[in-house]
Amino acid sequence: MTQTPLADPLRATSNAGRWVLVATILGSGLAGIDQTVVGVALPTIGRDLGASFAGLQWTVSAYTLTLASLILWGGALGDRFGRRRAFLSGVVAFTAASALCAAAPNITFLILARAVQGMGGALLTPASLALIESSFVPEDRARAIGTWAGFSGVATALAPFVGGWILAAASWRWVFLINLPMAALVIALTLRHVPESRQDRHGRAAGARSGASDWQGAVLTVVGLGTLTWAALGSSGSGAVAERVAAVAVAAVAFTSFVLVERRSDHPLVPLDLFADRTFSVTNVATFLLYGAIGCFFFLLVIALQLVCGFSPLAAGAASLPVTVLTLALSARSGELAARIGPRTQMSLGPLVCAVGVVLTLRLSPDSNYWVDVLPAVLLFGLGLVTFVAPLTSTALSSAPTENAGVASGVNNAVARSGTLLAVAVIPVLTGLSGDAFGDVGSFRDGYRACTWAIAALLVGASVMAAVGLPRVCPRLRAPRCRPDPVAGSPGH
Structure with a gap:
């Protein structure tokens, strides 16, 4: 990358x-x-x-x-x-x-x-x-x-x-x-x-088509957060408790699916x-x-x-x-x-x-x-x-x-x-x-x-x-790096 x-x-x-x-x-x-x-x-x-x-x-x-x-x-x-x-x-x-x-x-x-x-x-x-x-x-x-x-x-x-x-x-x-x-x-x-900047995954031309998992992950996060929010702010009428429990269950499934999709994707x-x-x-x-x-x-x-x-x-x-x-x-x-x-x-x-x-x-x-x-x-x-x-x-x-x-x-x-x-x-x-x-x-x-x-x-x-x-001490370099460079043994980006 x-x-x-x-x-x-x-x-x-x-x-x-x-x-x-x-x-x-x-x-x-x-x-x-x-x-x-x-x-x-x-x-x-x-x-x-x-x-x-x-x-x-x-x-x-x-x-x-x-x-x-x-x-x-x-x-x-x-x-x-x-x-x-x-x-x-x-x-x-x-x-x-x-x-x-x-x-x-x-x-x-x-x-x-x-x-x-x-x-x-x-x-x-x-x-x-x-x-x-x-x-x-x-x-x-x-x-x-x-x-x-x-x-x-x-x-x-x-x-x-x-x-x-x-x-x-x-x-x-x-x-x-x-x-x-x-x-x-x-x-x-x-x-x-x-100035413009971007990354190029796997040497592909900048602007190449994003992976399908991108839209899948976006949909799953919308579903997960949306159903959780609805569970909190939904109506308080009859049957509301069962509806909220169902909403929380849908959110759990959405978040679990999100993790599975991202783990299996080449472009998560x-x-x-x-x-x-x-x-x-x-x-x-x-x-x-x-x-x-x-x-x-x-x-x-x-x-x-x-x-x-x-x-x-x-x-x-x-x-x-x-x-x-x-x-x-x-x-x-x-x-x-x-x-x-x-x-x-x-x-x-x-x-x-x-x-x-x-x-x-x-x-x-x-x-x-x-x-x-x-x-x-x-x-x-x-x-x-x-x-x-x-x-x-x-x-x-x-x-x-x-x-x-x-x-x-x-x-x-x-x-x-x-x-x-x-x-x-x-x-x-x-x-x-x-x-x-x-x-x-x-x-x-x-x-x-x-x-x-x-x-x-x-x-x-x-x-x-x-x-x-969190770590107690960062390296001496003023860049906000909080772990050693794996190559040089010193901080860097």
């Missing part, structure tokens, strides 16, 4: 390298911004479209479902047909779906349009990170990935504030329309500044030998737990600030601005530090700091004051986030061969989105936060408190996983 080489690998400090970073950060920011900005708008959307709490969950979960289900395929397609091509295709699809979301006449139409958005995100998200991994010289990848993670986090963290401002000034539909000019800029920058969607690397496996388990906690926390917090505390959408969105400051200031250095000392310390400590911040939100009430009851929790959560996100991302990519950069990125993103999808669907249901809770402040507050403890447990579990399973 070979990779189409770049004539001159880029340095992170060069003008060409900076343009690549700007384009990929803005592109990945599209997906991140949309996911968080929609969270601020959920109460308003619910009132305007007459949606139930389950409808709001589906508004989030439909996007995450298709993103998580297809992101593996998106990464593989980018590796095979061109990462820049996949990135641009994803941006175009995402933007078209955003226009459909803005025109939604009812909650069902909005849910379907959000699913299409997820399809676009499944192409652009792994391609964004794979372009960085394949474009920069090895010794600059840690810094480039840290910068990507930091500024992508800034874009995501700014989104609730922007969304709140939009809701204060105009309709919630503009939450989706703001994607259009941003996407136009991303397309222009990518066409002008971002997910090369299962990637998971033979302990660091890669542990990092992805930790990713599942961490992003499940993060996704569920932000989904519920913005609603709680509006329903329980009486904050306006603008105030609820602005509540997370301290996270923006922390990620902007510290993410790149966090990635560099992990490359020097190894990921274990930061990935063990960061989730625990986040857990303390989550637990502090138990104090939310109608009398809550932002400076006393919200800001300390947000600061701790942001500090924990910036501690582990960059090393988590760089470790997931660096523990896989460079020619599989897109696949490794797709796997890690799929795991992250699956964690968010299942946490948002399952945790509220298991803790009693479902049905008519959206319209009953007392019920919502009780359910939110139970969810908070479940979220904190996920964070603690991820911390333990990292402490036990």
Whole structure:
């Protein structure tokens, strides 16, 4: 398996390298911004479209479902047909779906349009990170990935504030329309500044036909994740228990079939030998737990600030601005530090700091004051986030061969989105936060408190996983490599 080489690998400090970073950060920011900005708008959307709490969950979960289900395929397609091509295709699809979301006449139409958005995100998200991994010289990848993670986090963290401002000034539909000019800029920058890269399997010409197992694997992941999500968010009428048990059984069969298909394929969607690397496996388990906690926390917090505390959408969105400051200031250095000392310390400590911040939100009430009851929790959560996100991302990519950069990125993103999808669907249901809770402040507050403890447990579990399973020290090279080169005995890509 070979990779189409770049004539001159880029340095992170060069003008060409900076343009690549700007384009990929803005592109990945599209997906991140949309996911968080929609969270601020959920109460308003619910009132305007007459949606139930389950409808709001589906508004989030439909996007995450298709993103998580297809992101593996998106990464593989980018590796095979061109990462820049996949990135641009994803941006175009995402933007078209955003226009459909803005025109939604009812909650069902909005849910379907959000699913299409997820399809676009499944192409652009792994391609964004794979372009960085394949474009920069090895010794600059840690810094480039840290910068990507930091500024992508800034874009995501700014989104609730922007969304709140939009809701204060105009309709919630503009939450989706703001994607259009941003996407136009991303397309222009990518066409002008971002080089193409791809891999060629078994010496075949780049762009050769992908294996049949690709579409089979994609269908099986959609079926597996879709039936699990339906089992959590399905109806509660008579016969619902039997239907949910059947859905879980279908999901188990789908996931088992996925493993069998990938194992027997000459061109697997997910090369299962990637998971033979302990660091890669542990990092992805930790990713599942961490992003499940993060996704569920932000989904519920913005609603709680509006329903329980009486904050306006603008105030609820602005509540997370301290996270923006922390990620902007510290993410790149966090990635560099992990490359020097190894990921274990930061990935063990960061989730625990986040857990303390989550637990502090138990104090939310109608009398809550932002400076006393919200800001300390947000600061701790942001500090924990910036501690582990960059090393988590760089470790997931660096523990896989460079020619599989897109696949490794797709796997890690799929795991992250699956964690968010299942946490948002399952945790509220298991803790009693479902049905008519959206319209009953007392019920919502009780359910939110139970969810908070479940979220904190996920964070603690991820911390333990990292402490036990990750290496203590990385090699000296600043590239995020956490295992020795099998040829030279020294780190490298």
